[in-house]
Amino acid sequence: MFETLKADLTKAYQGVTAFVQAPAQGRWSQEGARTAEEDIVIFEVMVADLDLGQWQQRRGDLEIRFRQARVVIRHMDIGLI
Template identity: 50%
Template sequence: MKEDLASRFDGVTAYLQAPAEGQWQDGEQSSTDEIVIFEVMVDDVDLPDWRKRRAELERRFPQDTVIARYMPMALV
């Protein structure tokens, strides 16, 4: 995954320490999961490509949902 992102987008930042732990509340139930975060910065977001990547990751890993998000950013 990391190598694919680095190749496709000329770089990637992977937050892999520990790995991080996520915790979710569903009413009275609490669930935890180990998470990793990959970050890439691009000028234009190709939403169909990212939706395809997300679907592939959901098939590959035992996750209910893989979150892919984008946020506008600007260098200052």
């Protein structure tokens, strides 16, 4: 499924960086003082113009595809040197 996602992102945004070799581990508190954990991977794309609606739809699609309660998509402005 990760290979398909990499191909999708490359086609849509002309490139992707995938941090999947050594998955990081996410941990968070849940109700009742329980702690949940899971491995996470990070996919990074850079775009000149951000289409929030498109990314919101993509997030929903990814949540279904990967059976996740929430997929985190974040954005930030950067300056290139």
